[in-house]
Amino acid sequence: MAEHPDAALVRRGFEAWTSGDMETVGTLMTADCTHHSPGESQISGHIKGRDNVLDMYRRMFEITGGQMRVELHSISVDGRGHAVAANRFFATREDKGLGIEMNGALVFTIIDGKISDIDECIEDIDVSDNFWGPAE
Numbered sequence: 045m046a047e048h049p050d051a052a053l054v055r056r057g058f059e060a061w062t063s064g065d066m067e068t069v070g071t072l073m074t075a076d077c078t079h080h081s082p083g084e085s086q087i088s089g090h091i092k093g094r095d096n097v098l099d100m101y102r103r104m105f106e107i108t109g110g111q112m113r114v115e116l117h118s119i120s121v122d123g124r125g126h127a128v129a130a131n132r133f134f135a136t137r138e139d140k141g142l143g144i145e146m147n148g149a150l151v152f153t154i155i156d157g158k159i160s161d162i163d164e165c166i167e168d169i170d171v172s173d174n175f176w177g178p179a180e
Contacts, residue, residue: 054152062113070094072159077162078160082172083169111135112133115131116129150162
């Protein structure tokens with residue numbers, strides 16, 4: 045059985061993001077895409093617009109010195125433009141001697157084959173805020 049197109053889109057996004065290929069990630073999003081990131085850290089908030097979302101992803105790689113990876117556990121779709129990607133996130137911050145390993149999920153809204161909205165859910169917001177550091 046073939047993978048649903050929405051699941052395939054999300055899988056391509058995870059593969060590109062994990063390799064740091066923000067150009068490909070950008071091609072999978074609408075121009076007005078929004079990423080909703082929980083907490084009160086420097087990467088938290090409602091990041092609006094593809095370029096701003098990509099800048100936030102680049103900032104994550106910068107903060108961690110590229111020491112991040114995601115294990116994608118599953119993608120579930122509803123056939124109506126929503127996909128949920130369950131994952132486990134790993135990252136280190138050598139500057140602070142910190143590491144993080146956390147379960148999470150991303151809830152995607154997909155319109156005309158492009159990601160228009162990403163709602164991020166994480167296991168422990170306080171641990172995440174401590175890892176990423178306070179908003180500037």
